[in-house]
Amino acid sequence: MSSQGDEAAEQGPETVGSALSSSSAETDATSGDFITVTIGATVPTGFEHTAAEEIKEKIGVDARISKDRGRIYFPITTDKLFQVHLLRSVDNLFVVVEEYDHYQFKESKEETLMELQQLAAKLPWTNALEVWKLNGTLKKKKGHRKGGNGAKVKPNSEAGDAAIADTEDQDLSQAVSAAEGQKKAEETPDTETCTQDAEETSPGAKLIKFRVTCNRAGDKHSFSSNDAARDFGGAVQEFFQWKADMTKFDIEVLLNIHNEEVVIGIALTEESLHRRNISHFGPTTLRxxxxxxxxxxxxxxxxxxxxxxxxxxxxxxxxxxxxxxxxxxxxxxxxxxxxxxxxxxxxxxxxxxxxxxxxxxxxxxxxxxxxxxxxxxxxxxxxxxxxxxxxxxxxxxxxxxxxxxxxxxxxxxxxxxxxxxxxxxxxxxxxxxxxxxxxxxxxxxxxxxxxxxxxxxxxxxxxxxxxxxxxxxxxxxxxxxxxxxxxxxxxxxxxxx
Known part of the structure; x- marks a missing residue:
């Protein structure tokens, strides 16, 4: 299920530091200042070891198989991000914001959901957002090589995608700056100043649209996937001042919960990578x-x-x-x-x-x-x-x-x-x-x-x-x-x- 925040909070995070320019992630790559992040991937259930072998063979890193079947995790530096999209054994990709091996959920539903709301403002979003942005530039280049036929790649894209692309760099600058200024914001008691700074930043800029998707497995949870996506998504909206949209979104935040394992990530694929060879489908076409x-x-x-x-x-x-x-x-x-x-x-x-x-x-x-x-x-x-x-x-x-x-x-x-x-x-x-x-x-x-x-x-x-x-x-x-x-x-x- 996806988050459906009804109202944006009046108080936003402090916006500090210089804005991330449209080519900053690429500049990092050319200058050798690479970011190391953890990439998560969904794979056909049962073939996790096969995917791990391919990653070792083609990228040269060891993959960790999740307790939740059908998922693996592996570290990469941003200069190798394009190689991740060339893997043949993975369905969907996401960059990990934070993961918890033994997350202690509260016994009551209300306490658990309140804790998820508080968690959104404590997460280290900065690197994941930069990787998401770099991933977007890779997809733009790919679309250009195909003649800009982006409509086939993302059927639910808006007619105003061009406008979104023009303002995307500016919007992500604000988001990344917000994440970078997170610690400083927590140390600053003057919340009125923080609110004023956020309101004065880039007036009239188009808001980023997002949704939260929760995948939950386990029978000891006091909440549903819909509950978690709604409350966590509302807190994400309040922190970043993004606009919630379940169908026409720019960013998909993933909340994967498997028993006590919790992984928060940002999706890097708009549609599964398995849809790559077949144009004429049958009733039982294999991935x-x-x-x-x-x-x-x-x-x-x-x-x-x-x-x-x-x-x-x-x-x-x-x-x-x-x-x-x-x-x-x-x-x-x-x-x-x-x-x-x-x-x-x-x-x-x-x-x-x-x-x-x-x-x-x-x-x-x-x-x-x-x-x-x-x-x-x-x-x-x-x-x-x-x-x-x-x-x-x-x-x-x-x-x-x-x-x-x-x-x-x-x-x-x-x-x-x-x-x-x-x-x-x-x-x-x-x-x-x-x-x-x-x-x-x-x-x-x-x-x-x-x-x-x-x-x-x-x-x-x-x-x-x-x-x-x-x-x-x-x-x-x-x-x-x-x-x-x-x-x-x-x-x-x-x-x-």
Whole structure:
């Protein structure tokens, strides 16, 4: 929930010090005077360690995994802020204002909410606001490279965004100055002077719009998320003299509460970074960040041939072709609409690359086929990675009992014995486990990552292809019940992404 302050307090913080110029954060970066802050990131639940590995590999710092699943934290200096936006495993980013590992909440609701109100004026906002501002300049440059097409990036932006951008630097100067003068304001008893200074600063300047979003988990709290966002947001409004707006805001303040862990932050992403590859969506399109986690799990090598036999919108092979482009990807589906979506998504990425003047080609082929009778040579595929039908939005649990054994057998046929791997996502865990037990001579389960997919508890299974020769194991005696049952009555029962 978001804060909804009705009235701005008459008394504001003391405004002291020189205003932060529009290029001060950039000046710090060029002069080597960097700020060190903690960045928080939300990641696909279950792939926290994968995200930590990527951060260590690409930024060179160690990430800390939160007690609250799906969140990690890591330190950076402001000169590396742009690298954070290039990470493939994170959904949303925020800069940490303050964090408490063991916050002692009061027993009564009223005392707790009063304490949250008092907390807003005690927080060290200065560095976080400067990072937020630097992040804004990075996004402006990015928008300029795209031809200023900012409306697609933030659908709820106002028609007056240009005016906001013009006054943003001046407004943030006041906010940062207010935060910097916070300690001095606390030591100054003459509150009338403070109020007068705040009122006389930049008369007529456009106020910053903000909202507070509270994410709360735990059953021992005496308050709701809405209560916390409302009262904390009202105190933030009173301290900074910002204007509360739940939909068209400039700054989003985050209040994350997980049992006794409390983290206050400022959002650095307007929309999730997982929305980066797909322009033509299907009913079960996977997040690109989840696709990246699945790909890292199988560790693609140069010249590997990677197959997605139920590609849906092509989210998995697209992410692979962009990030692990030394491998070759074959994407296929039995549904013509799914194949068309994949082709359109590939063309969209290629056109976007061509417009930027970079190499537009992607190592992907797209084919329409029968999943249980793939037009692929035996033992020719290195890695199989796909999102199998859960039996909810696509297909049914009943059909899965026929489909899973048949497709696992066909996957075993085309996969290289001894070295081949498969990474398969499904929420139908009972059916999958039974099917694997029937394929015991062909597949060995090595590792399982439990993930949250749209609120569903699913498993990402890493399988190893045994050295058994296809056609010479007891499992090969199994006779499928025919393509009509394994494929289902409707072709779209296996449309995945």
């Amino acid at each position: 690109s960040t989840l696709c990246y986690g699945m790909l890292r799990l199988c560790k693609p090598q140069a010249s590997d041939i990677i197959l997605d036999p139920m590609c849906g919108t092509g989210a998995i092979p697209l992410e692979g072709a962009i990030e692990f482009n030394s491998s070759f990807y074959i994407a296929g589906d039995n549904n013509d609409m799914a194949v068309n979506r994949t082709v359109n998504n590939v063309c969209h990425i290629q056109k976007r690359r061509a417009d930027k003047g970079s190499v537009s080609g992607l190592p992907i082929d797209t084919v329409q086929w029968d999943l249980c009778n793939l037009p692929i040579r035996t033992s020719s595929i290195d890695i199989i990675i796909t999102d199998m039908p859960f039996g909810k939005r696509m297909g049914s649990r009943k059909k899965n009992w026929d489909l899973y054994p048949s497709c696992l057998r066909e996957m075993a046929r085309v996969c290289r014995p001894g070295s081949g791997k498969a990474v398969l996502l499904t929420q139908d865990k009972k059916c999958f486990s039974k099917a694997i037990s029937r394929m015991g001579g062909l597949w060995r389960k090595q590792h399982t990552v439990w993930v949250n997919v749209g609120g569903l508890h699913a498993g990402v299974y890493l399988l190893k292809r045994t050295g058994a020769v296809f056609g010479q194991t007891p499992e090969d005696v199994y006779e499928s019940r025919g393509p009509a049952n394994t494929q289902g009555d409707d072709k779209d029962d296996k449309e995945l992404s």
